[in-house]
Amino acid sequence: MEQIHDTFAIEIVDYSEWKERNRKNNFFELVYILNGKGLHRVNHIAYPYRKNGIFLLPAAxxxxxxxxxxxxxxxxRFTASYFLPNPNETVDYSKWFNSLNFIIGNHDYLSGELIDNLDDRMQLKRLLDIILYEYQKKAGCSTFIIQNTLVSLIAIISRNIQDKKYRGHHFTDKKIAEILNFIDFNLLEPEKxxxxxxxxxxxxxxxYFSEYFKRNTSQKFQDYLICSKLRIAGARAKFTDVSFQEIASELGFTDSSHLNRMMKKYTxxxxxxxxxxxQNNRN
Incomplete structure (x- = not known):
């Protein structure tokens, strides 16, 4: 596999019969079906795949x-660190981190075909074509173009996960769905x-806000915030090698002990x- 960055790689392979592949635990993997059909088994559950199918697999x-x-x-394949700030760059990828955290925290909605919307599916195909072209071209600005295109790709995936997450929910006040969505996408920005x-x-x-929130969600506002952060913390613990101290710091907990106490209290x-x-599931 040829790489342009030690935290990002692309591979195109043809299989008539599946062969086990080596996947690092801290990588996410987006799979695009260029041709063919079959079944995709995730945690012993089978989902059909076909041409132009798109799947996103959390690490491990x-x-x-x-x-x-x-x-x-x-x-x-990519890791979150592919978008760590570079002192030589002026692009702010904080919104991308918010989207990635939303995806990590809602990984249960990733099973099976990722994109239901046909227009979004075609848009993702166009973005993947750009990424593949720049990856093969390896010109001066290729890495920059790939990063920005991947940001757009992740945003579309987040939007579709959001649709799946709230599908079937009938809120009496539509504004509460907007509030929940805003919270989910801004968990790393406590001032918001x-x-x-x-x-x-x-x-x-x-x-009136706290009363309004509880009346429409049956949950206290602060409890919802903590549970949302713990959902991401739990997914980070399962699907990345990031230290507990780093997870605690990023999500606004005092330290890893504070995070651990909250995790035990709520889960x-x-x-x-x-x-x-x-780890036990993999053995």
């Missing part, structure tokens, strides 16, 4: 393919998650137990 997920017709796969900020942004009385399991879950 147990998966394989049952190939019914010779298949050409495009594997695009205060009652004062949210009440002003969504034109709700500051004194009944600490961070170490959560990380071991995925």
């Amino acid at each position: 997920r147990c998966h394989m393919y049952v190939i019914e017709k010779k298949t050409r796969f495009l594997f695009l 998650l205060t009652v004062g900020y949210l009440s002003q942004k969504f034109n709700i009385s500051k004194n 009944g399991k600490g961070m170490r137990e959560t990380r071991k879950e995925i």
Whole structure:
């Protein structure tokens, strides 16, 4: 596999019969079906795939393919650190980190065909064509173009996961769906998650906001914030090699001990137990 960056790689392979591939635990992998059909098995559940199918696999997920017709796969692999700030760059990728965290925290919605919307599916294909072209070209600005195109690609995936997440929910007040969506995409920006900020942004009385939130979600506002952060923390523990201290710092917990206490309080399991879950599933 040829690489342009040690945290990003593309591979195109043809398989008539599936062969086990070596996947690093800290990589996400986007799979695009260029041709062929068969079944995609994730954690022992089978999902059909076909030409132009798109899947996104969090790191460490147990998966394989049952190939019914010779298949050409495009594997695009990356880590979150591919977008770490570079002192020589002026581009702010913070929104990309928000989208990636949303995807990580809602990985349960990733199983099976990723994109239901036909227009979005074609848009993703165009973006993948750009990434593949620049990857092969390796010109002066290729890495920059790939990064920015991948940002757009992740945003489209986030939008489709969002649609799946709230599908079937019938909120009596549509504004609450907008608030929940805003919170989910801004969990790394605490200044945007205060009652004062949210009440002003969504034109709700500051004194009434907490009551309004609980009435429409059956959950206290602060509990929802903590549970949303813990959902991401748990997914990070399972699907990345990031230290617990880094996870705690990024999500606004005092330290790893504080994060661990909250995890045990709300889920009944600490961070170490959560990380071991995925390891046990792989053995």
